[in-house]
Amino acid sequence: MNAWNRVLWLLAAAAALVGVTIPLAGTAVTLPILLLSVPFALIHGVRRYGWRTLLFFLIETLVASNSFENLSISTGFPFGHYHYTGHPQLIHVPIYIGPIYFGLGYICWQVANTLLDEADSRLGGSSGSVAGRVEVVALPMLAAALMTMFDLGNDSIASTMKRIWVWERGGGVFGVPYTNYLGWWFVTYIFFRSSRCIW
16 A cells, blocks of 8 residues: 555544544534545545646636635525625635535545446547446536535534524525525536536
8 A cells, every 4th residue: 555545544534533533522523524525635636637637626616616605695596595604704705615615526526436437537538428428417417416415414503503604594404495405516516517527
């Protein structure tokens, strides 16, 4: 096992340890685990796709997440009306939100890729097979669905109980509006779909 694989295993073990021990102290575990996904995504992504590809995905997720989050805070589209309580912020969004989109997004992409039998290796091919054309749509759709599933499990706790952000009008899923989940799928699908051409 080379040194980078050891680092990846150490990051995974640290996330598991944090996930087990922090709740015993009665504090929130989500943010530390999500932030551990960032170095994991950087190391694994560079090794799998190279610096240029991963840098494009990083920039794209940072820009898309901050743009859509700020748009929603200002207009209600695509997630709904809410505001963040944490600081420091980039316009109206805490600076840690973008890296979380990146780290979690990369992990969801890899899980979807594994479920679809390494579909990323067939995305840029010139074969034009039916399977390849389906994977161009299926891989980003599944990765976005996985991101949305995470959000479904996390948002009601983070917003309603922890008050990391506050929904102005509440909603039907433990205080979270349904539009939030449609918005998450939409936004993450957009950056997965546009990234799929570089993988």
